[in-house]
Amino acid sequence: xxxxxxxxxxxxxxxxxxxxxxxxxxxxxxxxxxxxxxxxxxxxxxxxxxxxxxxxxxxxxxxxxxxxxxxxxxxxxxxxxxxxxxxxxxxxxxxxxxxxxxxxxxxxxxxxxxxxxxxxxxxxxxxxxxxxxxxxxxxxxxxxxxxxxxxxxxxxxxxxxxxxxxxxxxxxxxxxxxxxxxxxxxxxxxxxxxxxxxxxxxxxxxxxxxxxxxxxxxxxxxxxxxxxxxxxxxxxxxxxxxxxxxxxxxxxxxxxxxxxxxxxxxxxxxxxxxxxxxxxxxxxxxxxxxxxxxxxxxxxxxxxxxxxxxxxxxxxxxxxxxxxxxxxxxxxxxxxxxxxxxxxxxxxxxxxxxxxxxxxxxxxxxxxxxxxxxxxxxxxxxx
Numbered sequence: 001x002x003x004x005x006x007x008x009x010x011x012x013x014x015x016x017x018x019x020x021x022x023x024x025x026x027x028x029x030x031x032x033x034x035x036x037x038x039x040x041x042x043x044x045x046x047x048x049x050x051x052x053x054x055x056x057x058x059x060x061x062x063x064x065x066x067x068x069x070x071x072x073x074x075x076x077x078x079x080x081x082x083x084x085x086x087x088x089x090x091x092x093x094x095x096x097x098x099x100x101x102x103x104x105x106x107x108x109x110x111x112x113x114x115x116x117x118x119x120x121x122x123x124x125x126x127x128x129x130x131x132x133x134x135x136x137x138x139x140x141x142x143x144x145x146x147x148x149x150x151x152x153x154x155x156x157x158x159x160x161x162x163x164x165x166x167x168x169x170x171x172x173x174x175x176x177x178x179x180x181x182x183x184x185x186x187x188x189x190x191x192x193x194x195x196x197x198x199x200x201x202x203x204x205x206x207x208x209x210x211x212x213x214x215x216x217x218x219x220x221x222x223x224x225x226x227x228x229x230x231x232x233x234x235x236x237x238x239x240x241x242x243x244x245x246x247x248x249x250x251x252x253x254x255x256x257x258x259x260x261x262x263x264x265x266x267x268x269x270x271x272x273x274x275x276x277x278x279x280x281x282x283x284x285x286x287x288x289x290x291x292x293x294x295x296x297x298x299x300x301x302x303x304x305x306x307x308x309x310x311x312x313x314x315x316x317x318x319x320x321x322x323x324x325x326x327x328x329x330x331x332x333x334x335x336x337x338x339x340x341x342x343x344x345x346x347x348x349x350x351x352x353x354x355x356x357x358x359x360x361x362x363x364x365x366x367x368x369x370x371x372x373x374x375x376x377x378x379x380x381x382x383x
Contacts, residue, residue, distance in 0.1 A: 043067045050079070051096060052089045061100040081107045082129075085115055091129040099136040114143050121151055122161030127169060135172035150175045157187070158201050171208040183211045186218045193222055195232040207242040221245045228270050240277040258284045262291045263302040276309035289316050298324060298342060308343045320346060322374045326357055329371055335361055 043066045047058035067075060082092060095102055105111050115128065123131055132138055141147055154164045154174060168174055174183075190200060204211060210218065221244045222232075230237045244252070259269050273280055279287075293316050294300045305311055314320055323346060330336045345353070354372075362368045 042069050046072070046075075047096065052093050053096060057093075057097055061096055064100045065103065067103070075103060078103065078105065078107055078111075081111060085119075085128055086126050087129045091133060094133055095136060098133070099139070102136060102139050105139050111139070114138075114147065117143060117147065122165035123168060127165060131168055131172050135175070138172065138175060141175065147175050153184075154204070157197070157204055163201065163205050167205045167208050170206075171212070173212060174208055182213075182215070185215050186211045186213070189215070189219065189222065190232065193232045195237070199233075199235075199238055203238040203241070207238070210242050210245045213245060217245065228274065230274055234274075236274060236277055240273065243277045243281045246281065252280070255280050255284055255287060258287050259291075262288065262295075264306075268306055272306055272309045276312075279305075279309050279312045282312060287312065290314075290320075293320060294343075297321075300343070304343055308347070311343060311346060314346060317374070319350075322372055323353065323357075325371050325374075326368065329365060329368060330357060330361060333361075333365060335365070 043062040044058050046067055047053045047061055048055055051058075053061065079092065087095075118124070118128060118131070138147070151164065154167065155161075158164050158167065187200065190203075191197075195203075218241075221241055224244055225237060225240045226232075228240070230240050247255075256266065256269060260266065264272075282290075290312055291302050291305060294304055294311075295302060311320070324342065327336070327342060327345070348356075358368060358372050
């Protein structure tokens, strides 16, 4: 007979059941202890009560490994170790869901030297659990034969631990030396093509995944970007390269056709792309919504986005529309004497916009804060 989760919990020995879940204060078993195919009541109650997992998740995890009650002190030691390195209950629960076998990691021989090395090289504080959760395989990756050589490789181009940590935050796979062989080939190509080393370092930090792509793909992207008139020593080259590598030719052509249908010529599109490659990183839907808002609502032609292409980077619903509505309300009250052009106004910082156009008038214009937030029931900050 199949037991329901609630009935299964009711069958636990009373000495194992806690009346309220307590924070995960225990590490988990080693790989050798994680091969059980049937749920263990002890493992299940431990995952629920000590690790904070929902029952269904704990049931799934408990089918993949079991805890040895006699060695539970090792599991508790592991959890304590993780918490001393900025892992909180949610981190531990997420890690169990992604890789239950991590409970079998040994602290002294594996995690401790690995975490000490990472911390000493800039991966410390909250960045450490972020890195591990983005790629739990790091827990099983050799420190001496993989992680250390990967750091050495990255440091040869980035120079500082701060830059390495920034790159790892975007792509934890940089810690896999086999991936770096692919990366080295792509880097050699870019250097041969004339990409300055400082721009290369910026590319590694800002878009490391592009350098982990297949070599043929990056060769094609480099040639395509150069065909559009951007050379490797141009400031925008690395950004254009990143955008081009994120899409297929079919997607690229669809975006060009959408922009042409909205009134731009190919010459205008590619000329603007060279100044602001981000205009083609967004979906066709996002491109269309942005252009149509300025044409139909703001009553400006599509050429305004040739002058201010960075407007494509802004959300219509979260920024452009609410700011436009605020300015319209203030104009209707004759509170704006010398108005800036709306597109240029959108590029100011949110803090400055709040100071100059919301906080300055919010006491005199009922509902202005609601107009700014776009919600009828939102209260003014601080109230």
